[in-house]
Amino acid sequence: MDVKKKVLIGMSGGVDSTVSALLLKEDGYECEGIYMKLHSKPGYHEIHQVRAQKAADFVGIKLHVLDLQNTFNEKVFQPFIDTYAEGKTPNPCALCNRNLKFGEMVKFANSVGADFVATGHYIKTDGKYFYEADDDTKDQSYFLFYVQSNILPKLIFPLGNKKKVDIKKIAASIEGLESYASQDESSEICFVETTYTDLLKDYVNVDNVGQVLNKDGDIVGEHKGYMHYTIGKRKGFTVKGAHEPHYVLSIDASNNTITVGKKDELSCFDVKLEHLNMFNDSKDFDTTVKLRYRTKAVACHVKILENDTAVVTLKESVFGVATGQAAVFYDDDKLVGGGWISEV
Incomplete structure (x- = not known):
């Protein structure tokens, strides 16, 4: 491998991104870190930015700090509020991944001459498609379906073929990283302190x-x-x-x-999607689909229509499908695309 290849790695101050940085450096990459200030939750960055800096110092790499709070508010937080106000169920993580973590971060990587962008996400890529991580309890592919396909060749995921338990063992075995191994897991939606309704009350x-x-x-x-x-x-x-x-x-x-x-009235066999993001050119095909995070993929037929819309016909009924959520298509462990549920 060319040791001059430069990678910019997103660092949150957590064990996953810290060990990812270590693994990349061990593999011979020239590494720089980036801490992105996203939401404005009080007290959050005062803790996590310090952790990210300590991690970068430990690894021996430079840490950039990128303030994206205004962009986050426009592209992620306000749509989160608006979607609930419309009576739908939002998926802010997918929007954040597209617009910030694999949007603004990629732009910044280009500005500092980085060849690649890396994160501590549990997912794999071959430059054309995403694939589910080996650790199916931590797999985050569902939340990355909306990332633009043209940036996949620039992405590296050091943890895609690792298990979370092994990442913690690595941290625990390295003097100076023991505390990272015992950190609490981050919440699913980083800017929600307690419940989403408590947060919404400040705005609607x-x-x-x-x-x-x-x-x-x-x-x-x-x-x-x-x-x-x-x-x-x-x-x-x-x-x-x-x-x-x-x-x-x-x-x-x-x-x-x-x-x-009653429960049987929640049953659904047909779903309409909008704002598709596909990684291939198929228009009429059989595959499997996940209609919510941490649910099993079910067999379906997909017919893609005009204006980035699609009709999904499920081969078995699914209960509790919500508009505003993501429908993500998988061919075995390969993510082939997805869209936003507009009608059930």
Whole structure:
């Protein structure tokens, strides 16, 4: 390998990015780190930027700091608020990966003459496609489906063929990194401190009592505000005379109503997508699809239409599919593309 190849690695101050930097340096890459200031959660960067700097110092590499808080607010945080306000369920991590971690970070890498960009994500790539990580308990491919295909040749993922338990063992075995091995895992949505509704309350009227309807449109109860609910939720609302569990089937933001029904009414066989991001040119094909993170991929047929839209016909029913979430296509462990669920 040409030792002059330069890689810019995203460093969060956590064990995954720290060990990734070590592995890259051991492989002969010229490494520089970057800490990206994304959200504005109070006290967050005061802790994590210091950790990232300590990690960079330990590895022996320069650490850049890139303030992307305004871009994050525009491209990730505001869409997160708006999507809930529309009665949908957002996926901020996929937007962040496309626009910031593998968008702005790649631009910065070009500006400092880096040949490659690396992160501590658990995922693999061959430069044309993403592949699921060997550690299926940590695989993050679902959240990277929206990354633009033209940057894949520039990406390196040192942890794609590693297990999380082994990464912690590596850190624990190195003098000076022991504390990184015992750090708490980061939360799924980094800018949410407690619950998403607690965060939303600072920006929109979340507690707005409304009506609960059945599928016939009859009023059967009351809820505490539609933004408290996602598709499939079964608590937090009343249903008069109900003798068995009821689940949220749909949300009408404009009228502040939720429609509920029995579990079998959550069943879905057809899904419409918008804003596709595909890694090949297939237009009419059989594959498998994940409709939510940490769910199994189910067999389906995909027909891609005009304007980056698609119709997905599932070979078996799926329960609790929510608009606003991602539908991600897999051919075995290979990620072939995906889109945003617009209609169920």
